Amino acid sequence: MKKPNIKLNIRITLAVFVFLFVILAGYLGYSVEKYGPVWFSMPYNPRIAAARENVRAGDVYDRNGVKLAWSEDGERRYAKDEDTRRAVAHVVGDTKGKTVGAQTYFAKYLYGYDKSVFERIGLAVSGEEPGGSDIKLTIDADLSTYIYNHMDYNGAVVVLNYTTGEVLASVSKPSFDAENLPDSQEDEGQGSQYVNRATMGKYPPGSTIKIITAAAALDNGIDFSYDCTGSQIIEGQDITCPEEEGHGEVEIESAFIESCNTYFGVMSSKLGGDVLYKYAKKFLYNINFNFSDFLLYSSEFETSDNLGDIAWAGVGQYNDLITPMHNAMIAASIGNGGNMMEPKLLLDVFHGGNSVYKYTKNALTTVVQPETVEKIKKFMKETVQEGTAKSAQVEGYTVCGKTGTAEYVEDDEIKNHSWFVGFVDGNKHPIAISVILEGAGYGSAHAAPLAGDMLSYAIDLGY
Numbered sequence: 313m314k315k316p317n318i319k320l321n322i323r324i325t326l327a328v329f330v331f332l333f334v335i336l337a338g339y340l341g342y343s344v345e346k347y348g349p350v351w352f353s354m355p356y357n358p359r360i361a362a363a364r365e366n367v368r369a370g371d372v373y374d375r376n377g378v379k380l381a382w383s384e385d386g387e388r389r390y391a392k393d394e395d396t397r398r399a400v401a402h403v404v405g406d407t408k409g410k411t412v413g414a415q416t417y418f419a420k421y422l423y424g425y426d427k428s429v430f431e432r433i434g435l436a437v438s439g440e441e442p443g444g445s446d447i448k449l450t451i452d453a454d455l456s457t458y459i460y461n462h463m464d465y466n467g468a469v470v471v472l473n474y475t476t477g478e479v480l481a482s483v484s485k486p487s488f489d490a491e492n493l494p495d496s497q498e499d500e501g502q503g504s505q506y507v508n509r510a511t512m513g514k515y516p517p518g519s520t521i522k523i524i525t526a527a528a529a530l531d532n533g534i535d536f537s538y539d540c541t542g543s544q545i546i547e548g549q550d551i552t553c554p555e556e557e558g559h560g561e562v563e564i565e566s567a568f569i570e571s572c573n574t575y576f577g578v579m580s581s582k583l584g585g586d587v588l589y590k591y592a593k594k595f596l597y598n599i600n601f602n603f604s605d606f607l608l609y610s611s612e613f614e615t616s617d618n619l620g621d622i623a624w625a626g627v628g629q630y631n632d633l634i635t636p637m638h639n640a641m642i643a644a645s646i647g648n649g650g651n652m653m654e655p656k657l658l659l660d661v662f663h664g665g666n667s668v669y670k671y672t673k674n675a676l677t678t679v680v681q682p683e684t685v686e687k688i689k690k691f692m693k694e695t696v697q698e699g700t701a702k703s704a705q706v707e708g709y710t711v712c713g714k715t716g717t718a719e720y721v722e723d724d725e726i727k728n729h730s731w732f733v734g735f736v737d738g739n740k741h742p743i744a745i746s747v748i749l750e751g752a753g754y755g756s757a758h759a760a761p762l763a764g765d766m767l768s769y770a771i772d773l774g775y
Contacts, residue, residue, distance in 0.1 A: 370422040370444035372404055372414055374453040375478075375659055380404050381415060381490075388415075390491045396453050398487040399460035402508035403451055403479075403657065406490045410506045414449060414657060417606055421445045421661050421669075445668065448660040450478040458769050459483045462762060465730070465749040468509040468636040469762075471770055474644035474735055474744040476673045477653035480775055481766075482637065484509040511608045514633040515748055518716030518755065519571045520733050521592075521628035523642060523688060526568055527680045528591035529579050530687055535564045536579075544574040549620025551577035551627070554717060554754070568691040569699035571715060573627045580626025585615030588626055595642050595679050596652065597634070604674075605657040611638045629719060639733050640746030642679075646692065647712070647735035647744050650685040652676045692734060701732060703761035706768045710737040713763065715755030727751045732759035734767075741771050 369388070372381040380391050381404050388407050390397045405413015415422060424444040459469045463485050471481040486505040507513065529535065542558035544551045553559065553573045559566070567575035580588060592598065592613035601608040611634040615625045624630040637655060645652035654674040661669035679685075692712035695701045700715045713734025719726055730752035735744035745763050752758040 367423045368443040369407075369415070370424075370446040370662075372422070373446065373448045374400070374451050374456075375448060375480075376452060376454070377448075378453040380449070380453065388490075390489075391453065393457070394489060394491075395461055396457045397489050397491055399456040399483055400451060400453055401487045401490055402484045402510065403449065403456075403482050404490065406488075406493060408493055410488070410493065411508065412607055413508075414447065418447050418658060421447050445661050445663040447658060448662070449657050450480065450659045451482065451657065452480050452773060452775075455766075455770055455773055455775075456481045456483050459766055460485065460487070462765060463749070465752045465758070466509070467729075467747070467749040467752075468513060469748075469766060470510050470636050470640040470746045471766065471775075472640050472644050472653075472655055472744045473742055473775065474647040474653065475739075475742045476671075477656045478659070478671075479655050479657050480743065480770065482508075482510045482657075484513070509748070510636045511606060512635065513748070514609060514611070514635060515729055515731075516718035516720060517628040517632050517634045517639065518718030518729065518731050519573070519576075519628055520639055520642075520714050520716035520731050520755075521626070521632060521634075522568060522571065522576055523646065523692070523714055523733075524591050524595050525576055525580055525583075525588065525626045526564060526691060527594075527684050527688055528583055528587055529564060530684050531591075531680060532583060532587060534579055534582055537561060537563050538567070538575050538578060540567075540572050540574045542574070544577060544623075546577055546581055546623045547619040549618075549623065551620070551623050565691055565694070568714075569695045571695075571700050576627045577623030580623050581619040583622075583626070585617070585622045585625070588622065589613060589615055591680075592632075594677070595645070596638065596677065597632075603654055603656075605655075608637055608655075609635055611635060628716060636746045636748045639731070639748075640744055641676075643713070643733040643735050643746060644744035645679045646685055646688050647737065647742065650678050650680055650682055652679055689737065693737065696734065700756040701734065701760045703756065704732060704734060704764040704767070706736070706764055706771065709741065709767075709771065711735070711764065711767060712737050713760070715760050717754045717756075722751075728753050730758040731755045732763040734763060736767055736771065741775060743767060743770050743775050745770075 368383050405411045405415040422444040466485050469483045488505045540559040542553050542556050559570050559572045597611045597613035614631050615622050654676050696711045696713045701713045704713050716731030718729040730749040732747045747759040747763045
């Protein structure tokens with residue numbers, strides 16, 4: 313009987329363990345590199361908690377130098393105007409673990425963790441009070457406050473520079489006052505105000521998803537004439553239009569302008585679930601976002617084998633969910649020629665009066681080709697000029713947009729969220745916007761006029 317080669321077996325076993333160790337070490341290194349900043353910036357990180365006790369945190373400013381948060385007499389102070397505090401609350405955040413805003417996400421700057429070991433030793437030797445760097449955010453406090461004061465419903469408004477990715481405003485309502493946070497007992501049951509609806513709120517996209525459905529159809533050569541009578545049965549499901557009597561004879565452009573559900577439902581069933589899913593993913597549905605400046609929840613898109621489900625998915629009323637920030641990114645990508653930029657909040661970092669940070673824009677993806685983008689842009693332009701989004705017009709400027717009316721059920725009653733997404737066309741004012749108003753009703757009646765007002769104000773501010 314042949315004796316087992318013990319030495320060979322030991323070598324093989326050792327090689328396997330070394331191989332597994334290398335894989336584990338590589339994965340840990342990848343995880344730290346990819347997710348380390350997010351882990352570090354969690355509110356309950358003990359290093360941050362310790363720093364709050366021993367380090368004077370840096371100041372937080374808006375892009376124009378308006379002071380939004382600072383330390384005074386051992387306490388954290390916030391903007392003097394309460395409306396401003398509430399308007400920027402979810403972006404700036406707090407230091408008591410209620411939210412994950414700039415004060416936790418950029419803690420490494422605010423508490424001096426970006427400084428080298430030698431700098432920290434120098435501070436300790438000199439006896440100087442340890443302190444962090446000041447940061448400047450991309451948001452405009454004036455624009456944010458204006459938006460907050462003109463929101464008659466809960467929801468969110470996001471304004472982006474679509475060429476650079478700068479977040480000019482990200483307002484979530486209801487909000488909170490970081491200067492006067494209630495204690496935990498008083499705060500019980502009031503958690504909704506701490507949810508950043510702009511980045512964490514997931515809503516049915518409604519007809520705003522027709523930007524993606526239309527792009528899929530154009531790329532796949534699907535355009536047909538259709539007589540809309542107000543409803544269409546597709547594999548046992550009744551696809552209905554808001555216009556009960558129907559839109560009459562439509563094709564892809566007029567159906568987009570009038571937001572014809574039955575046309576887009578039929579078109580989606582022709583495209584099929586796999587194609588719709590593919591294009592939703594091109595626009596970054598079903599993606600885990602890992603942004604450098606804030607946490608953004610992923611959006612969800614799914615279809616089924618049933619053509620009725622596919623039809624509803626193509627009009628944004630199946631199991632689709634999207635955040636207002638992501639919807640702003642989609643609109644911005646059309647304004648930016650198909651290039652979707654990473655949205656960013658950190659504009660600059662100052663230490664000792666000197667800038668130690670360089671803002672760098674980052675392109676995430678090209679959603680579709682330029683020729684398709686131009687057609688979608690034309691559809692969106694005509695939607696504002698003569699379609700469902702006429703109330704979003706801004707005198708003297710070309711606004712492109714899409715309304716959405718997203719159904720949801722509450723207390724056995726069907727209600728509607730009001731959506732508008734769009735942008736100002738042209739390089740002079742490269743601003744995109746997303747508006748969601750909870751339970752407000754039709755997008756054309758509520759979100760669109762608010763968006764037009766906000767875009768007009770942003771232009772007046774020079775954006």
